Amino acid sequence: VKAPRRILVRTQDGESYPVVVGRGLIHALPGLLEEHAPAHRYALVGDRRVMELHGGAIRGRLSEMGLQVDAFDFPAGEEHKTLEQWSRLIHALLDAGFGRDACVLALGGGVSGDLAGFVAATYMRGLPVVQLPTSLVAMVDSSVGGKTGVDVPQGKNLVGAFHAPRLVVADPELTGTLPRAERSQGLAEAVKHGAILDSGYLADIESDAAHLLAGDPEPTVRMVARSVEIKAGVVSRDEREGGVREILNFGHTLGHGLEAASDYGLPHGSAVAMGMVLEARLGEELGVTREGTARRLASALQAVELPVEPPAQLDIGRILDHLKVDKKAREGRPRFVLLAETGRVDPPGGGTTSWSRPVSLDRVRNLLSTPWSAAI
Amino acid sequence: VKAPRRILVRTQDGESYPVVVGRGLIHALPGLLEEHAPAHRYALVGDRRVMELHGGAIRGRLSEMGLQVDAFDFPAGEEHKTLEQWSRLIHALLDAGFGRDACVLALGGGVSGDLAGFVAATYMRGLPVVQLPTSLVAMVDSSVGGKTGVDVPQGKNLVGAFHAPRLVVADPELTGTLPRAERSQGLAEAVKHGAILDSGYLADIESDAAHLLAGDPEPTVRMVARSVEIKAGVVSRDEREGGVREILNFGHTLGHGLEAASDYGLPHGSAVAMGMVLEARLGEELGVTREGTARRLASALQAVELPVEPPAQLDIGRILDHLKVDKKAREGRPRFVLLAETGRVDPPGGGTTSWSRPVSLDRVRNLLSTPWSAAI
Numbered sequence: 001v002k003a004p005r006r007i008l009v010r011t012q013d014g015e016s017y018p019v020v021v022g023r024g025l026i027h028a029l030p031g032l033l034e035e036h037a038p039a040h041r042y043a044l045v046g047d048r049r050v051m052e053l054h055g056g057a058i059r060g061r062l063s064e065m066g067l068q069v070d071a072f073d074f075p076a077g078e079e080h081k082t083l084e085q086w087s088r089l090i091h092a093l094l095d096a097g098f099g100r101d102a103c104v105l106a107l108g109g110g111v112s113g114d115l116a117g118f119v120a121a122t123y124m125r126g127l128p129v130v131q132l133p134t135s136l137v138a139m140v141d142s143s144v145g146g147k148t149g150v151d152v153p154q155g156k157n158l159v160g161a162f163h164a165p166r167l168v169v170a171d172p173e174l175t176g177t178l179p180r181a182e183r184s185q186g187l188a189e190a191v192k193h194g195a196i197l198d199s200g201y202l203a204d205i206e207s208d209a210a211h212l213l214a215g216d217p218e219p220t221v222r223m224v225a226r227s228v229e230i231k232a233g234v235v236s237r238d239e240r241e242g243g244v245r246e247i248l249n250f251g252h253t254l255g256h257g258l259e260a261a262s263d264y265g266l267p268h269g270s271a272v273a274m275g276m277v278l279e280a281r282l283g284e285e286l287g288v289t290r291e292g293t294a295r296r297l298a299s300a301l302q303a304v305e306l307p308v309e310p311p312a313q314l315d316i317g318r319i320l321d322h323l324k325v326d327k328k329a330r331e332g333r334p335r336f337v338l339l340a341e342t343g344r345v346d347p348p349g350g351g352t353t354s355w356s357r358p359v360s361l362d363r364v365r366n367l368l369s370t371p372w373s374a375a376i
Numbered sequence: 377v378k379a380p381r382r383i384l385v386r387t388q389d390g391e392s393y394p395v396v397v398g399r400g401l402i403h404a405l406p407g408l409l410e411e412h413a414p415a416h417r418y419a420l421v422g423d424r425r426v427m428e429l430h431g432g433a434i435r436g437r438l439s440e441m442g443l444q445v446d447a448f449d450f451p452a453g454e455e456h457k458t459l460e461q462w463s464r465l466i467h468a469l470l471d472a473g474f475g476r477d478a479c480v481l482a483l484g485g486g487v488s489g490d491l492a493g494f495v496a497a498t499y500m501r502g503l504p505v506v507q508l509p510t511s512l513v514a515m516v517d518s519s520v521g522g523k524t525g526v527d528v529p530q531g532k533n534l535v536g537a538f539h540a541p542r543l544v545v546a547d548p549e550l551t552g553t554l555p556r557a558e559r560s561q562g563l564a565e566a567v568k569h570g571a572i573l574d575s576g577y578l579a580d581i582e583s584d585a586a587h588l589l590a591g592d593p594e595p596t597v598r599m600v601a602r603s604v605e606i607k608a609g610v611v612s613r614d615e616r617e618g619g620v621r622e623i624l625n626f627g628h629t630l631g632h633g634l635e636a637a638s639d640y641g642l643p644h645g646s647a648v649a650m651g652m653v654l655e656a657r658l659g660e661e662l663g664v665t666r667e668g669t670a671r672r673l674a675s676a677l678q679a680v681e682l683p684v685e686p687p688a689q690l691d692i693g694r695i696l697d698h699l700k701v702d703k704k705a706r707e708g709r710p711r712f713v714l715l716a717e718t719g720r721v722d723p724p725g726g727g728t729t730s731w732s733r734p735v736s737l738d739r740v741r742n743l744l745s746t747p748w749s750a751a752i
Contacts, residue, residue, distance in 0.1 A: 013389040087459060094530040097701075122498070125525060125536045126616075149501060154470040160501045161537055240502075325473070 005225040009144060010236035011164045019144055019168040019232060021225045023217050026132070026171040029058065030065035036167040037130050039103035042069040043093055045116035046107035047076035050134050053177060054107065058132075069105075070096055074115065078264075081111045081151050083159060089119045103128045103166070109135035110142040114160070117148030121163035131168040135178065136186025136220075137269065139170040140193070140227035145235045145245075156256075162240055170228065172220040180213055180305075185269030187212060187304040188251075188276075190223055193230040195276060195297055196247050199343030201226050202300050209303035246328075246355040247345045250337040251276030253326060253356075254319075254364075258310055261318040266311075273306035282359065282367050283338035290341035294372075297342070309372055316368045320361055333358040381601040385520060386612035387540045395520055395544040395608060397601045399593050402508070402547040405434065406441035412543040413506050415479035418445040419469055421492035422483035423452035426510050429553060430483065434508075445481075446472055450491065454640070457487045457527050459535060465495045479504045479542070485511035486518040490536070493524030497539035507544040511554065512562025512596075513645065515546040516569070516603035521611045521621075532632075538616055546604065548596040556681075559589055561645030563680040564627075564652075566599055569606040571652060571673055572623050575719030577602050578676050585679035622704075622731040623721045626713040627652030629702060629732075630695075630740075634686055637694040642687075649682035658735065658743050659714035666717035670748075673718070685748055692744045696737055709734040 004022025011017065018036065025032075033042070042062065046055060051073045062069045072092050074085045093102075104127050106116035113131050120129035131143035149160015175183070187205065194202030204226075205212065211219040231248070238245040255275030259266050277298050283289025298308040323334035335356035340346040347355040380398025387393070394412065401408075409418070418438065422431060427449045438445045448468050450461045469478075480503050482492035489507050496505035507519035525536020551559070563581065570578030580602075581588065587595040607624070614621040631651030635642050653674050659665025674684040699710035711732035716722040723731040 083463060090535055091528070091530070094528065094534060100704075122535050122537055124534055125523065125538055147501065152467070152470065154467070158470060158500055159466055159498050161498055162501055328476075 002221075005221070005228075007225065007228050007232050008236075009164070009232040010239075011146070012239040015164075016236075017164060017166055017168070019170060019228045021139075021170045021172075021221060021228060023173050023221060024171060025169055026054075026058065026174060027061065029132075029169060030062055030067055032167060032169060033062070033067065033103070033130065037103050037128050039128065040068070040101035041098060042067060042103050042105055043096075043098055044069055044071045044105045044107055045089060045119060046071075046073060046112045047080070048073045049076040050108040050112065054134060054174060058105075058107065076111075078111055078151070081115050083150055083152065086115060086118055086122075086150050089115070090123060093119070093123060098123070098127075100124050100127070103130060105130050105132055106143075106165075107132045107134065109133065109138045113138055113143050114148050114157070115150060117146075117163055117165070118150055118160055121148050121161040126163065128166045129163060131165045133168070133170055134174040136175055136183055136224070137189055139172070139175070139224045140186060141189040141231065143168045143170065144228055144231050146239060164239070170224050172217055172224055175220070176215060178215065183213055183215060184305045185267050188269035188272045188301070188306055190227045191297070191300050191304065191306075192248070192251055192272065192276060193227045194300070195280075195339060195342060196250050196337075196345050197230050197234075197343060198226075199341075201230070202296075202342060206300040206303045213305060244347075244355055247337050249328070249356070250339065250345070251279055253323065253328065253334055253336050254278045256326065257319040257322040258314060260322040261314045262311075270307050273301045273308060274310045277301070277308045277372070278310070278367060279336055280339060281372065282336060282364070285363075285367065286338065286359070288338040288340065288357070290339075293339055293342055310368075312371075316365060319368060320365055323361065323364060328356065333360060334364065335359070378597075381597070381604075383601070383604050383608050384612075385540070385608040386615075387522070388615040391540075392612075393540060393542055393544070395546060395604045397515075397546045397548075397597060397604060399549050399597060400547060401545055402430075402434065402550060403437065405508075405545060406438055406443055408543060408545060409438070409443065409479070409506065413479050413504050415504065416444070416477035417474060418443060418479050418481055419472075419474055420445055420447045420481045420483055421465060421495060422447075422449060422488045423456070424449045425452040426484040426488065430510060430550060434481075434483065452487075454487055454527070457491050459526055459528065462491060462494055462498075462526050465491070466499060469495070469499060474499070474503075476500050476503065479506060481506050481508055482519075482541075483508045483510065485509070485514045489514055489519050490524050490533070491526060493522075493539055493541070494526055494536055497524050497537040502539065504542045505539060507541045509544070509546055510550040512551055512559055512600070513565055515548070515551070515600045516562060517565040517607065519544045519546065520604055520607050522615065540615070546600050548593055548600055551596065552591060554591065556589055559591060560681040561643050563588060564645035564648045564677070564682055566603045567673070567676050567680065567682075568624070568627055568648065568652060569603045570676070571656075571715060571718060572626050572713075572721050573606050573610075573719060574602070575717075577606070578672075578718060582676040582679045589681060620723075620731055623713050625704070625732070626715065626721070627655055629699065629704065629710055629712050630654045632702065633695040633698040634690060636698040637690045638687075646683050649677045649684060650686045653677070653684045653748070654686070654743060655712055656715060657748065658712060658740070661739075661743065662714065662735070664714040664716070664733070666715075669715055669718055686744070692741060695744060696741055699737065699740060704732065709736060710740065711735070
């Protein structure tokens with residue numbers, strides 16, 4: 001067994017927290033908690049599905065080692081990442097007598113991380129939280145960086161806070177039960193990390209695709225560790241999205257528009273995959289992105305079984321409507337992170353003001369109206 | 377007219393924000409916002425009573441200067457500092473289309489500052505907030521330091537976040553409409569600032585008492601500025617209450633117990649006044665606090681028309697029950713910040729672990745059972 005990988009993420013207040021990546025690490029959780037997040041009591045928070053799969057073993061392991069732990073669950077699914085579930089969890093912790101000397105363990109995929117993280121961010125003005133991601137997308141992306149929050153009828157993640165974890169434990173063995181399609185979804189953000197900062201990593205994902213989709217442990221550990229390194233590097237330079245962190249939005253401006261126009265029927269990874277190809281095409285059209293980049297991305301995405309073109313039935317008007325009200329839009333013009341080439345973003349103005357560029361809605365409408373096959 | 381006082385508060389992430397104190401400063405608000413909190417739109421949030429008093433003038437002044445401002449109100453009173461009002465305000469801002477380029481203006485007393493501050497802390501993972509205190513207690517205490525939150529049935533301020541403001545504008549002219557009894561309440565925290573860190577300031581409050589209670593502008597400006605200086609100094613050294621910030625809890629462990637045992641019928645300032653005298657007596661009994669300190673504090677508190685002994689009808693058992701579950705209690709023993717003498721706290725262990733000391737419930741019961749007149 002290889003030693004676990006340990007990657008440090010710096011936070012805005014000059015502290016840092018480790019992300020540890022390794023097979024079977026979850027068995028070492030008691031020691032990791034004692035080192036990085038000692039507490040009088042632990043609240044293990046996760047959705048019912050993940051609690052059934054892993055909750056018992058984790059509780060047993062912590063209790064065995066003398067740690068006091070109570071479990072709190074909520075119904076599985078993004079539709080439960082709500083203010084109501086957040087409030088219910090807060091009151092459950094209060095009724096159980098959790099004090100400021102407690103720590104929250106957020107177990108599960110992105111929904112658990114966001115919801116349990118927001119509980120921790122707001123309970124008695126902030127409890128420490130440890131992220132225990134169980135899905136690939138949570139390991140490579142959402143568990144790192146401190147974003148927490150819930151969805152409201154007006155949109156996703158509109159209520160929330162930045163709340164850095166004390167520790168992230170990514171054990172790829174926990175992903176053993178994931179279906180192939182869900183692995184594929186998780187790889188969209190890994191492809192993005194390669195696309196914005198490391199073309200060699202993009203090539204590795206493409207050549208390892210079959211193993212990654214099959215859930216082979218060693219390539220999975222390598223992939224998670226490399227993605228975490230890339231994301232940690234970005235977040236350490238800009239925790240609160242005032243600067244370079246914006247490049248993590250590559251593929252997401254259009255990705256979010258596609259998701260919204262599909263009434264969230266389109267999975268996030270698929271939407272981001274299509275968004276990356278579209279935004280690479282946009283960059284090529286504008287002369288910002290090197291020719292052939294969209295093709296290069298599409299090839300990697302297809303290798304990990306992700307779609308590269310939006311379904312024809314999506315309403316272009318609805319996509320554009322969403323772009324106008326995007327959190328990053330200014331004066332009705334959406335903003336895009338555009339690649340210079342695979343693995344590199346050159347910010348306009350040298351990154352002094354923003355890492356994204358405004359693009360007119362007319363140009364985006366034109367892009368969406370031109371099927372790719374026709375465009376080449 | 378004297379130049380406004382400007383006091384800087386350092387935050388944990390190495391930034392800082394100014395608290396400006398001066399008569400008529402509210403008229404200079406547009407320029408102050410442009411300098412310290414430029415935004416595309418402003419959300420002026422306050423309770424209905426304070427909005428009726430000051431909302432129109434502030435909106436008018438900002439609009440005149442070309443700033444876009446919308447007003448959002450909530451019913452006056454601590455009983456409305458709830459998750460329900462917070463959620464209602466969040467949804468109102470979302471429906472009004474507020475984006476990340478907005479800024480919240482928290483207008484009013486402590487309730488507005490806490491509630492509007494928590495809206496800002498959680499809206500799209502954090503909007504900038506400017507505190508515009510209108511009560512004495514908000515000016516000298518709650519608007520500075522970044523604490524935000526709401527009450528829940530289980531207790532006060534149990535849901536919330538630390539969210540430092542960009543700017544605090546304290547204009548004592550806004551307190552012109554306060555009744556004398558409310559001024560008196562606000563002076564409790566000012567006395568506390570003198571008690572823990574500046575005996576000369578305590579003497580000034582006592583000698584200026586008649587003017588402060590009458591609302592005379594110049595002594596009020598001086599008092600607010602000195603209190604803000606003291607609180608800013610403490611918060612700048614320890615924003616998140618891991619260390620010296622704990623001394624701001626002097627008088628509050630027992631004060632909170634008295635409030636709870638009175639079902640919050642006792643006003644906060646009165647409860648803290650009684651709490652300070654009780655905790656000074658406790659310190660004297662334990663040989664930590666110089667003899668005569670409780671008498672010295674009582675004299676200053678009586679000068680500003682605050683009570684110094686708890687009403688006889690309060691149930692001592694209920695006070696003790698509350699102390700056991702206090703956020704700072706450890707293993708059922710409440711902790712107290714004990715003065716060395718007026719204007720000085722010597723932390724046990726040199727402040728390396730904590731600025732407070734555990735005291736047995738038996739000793740506290742004995743203190744509460746001994747009327748002060750009998751104790752001397």
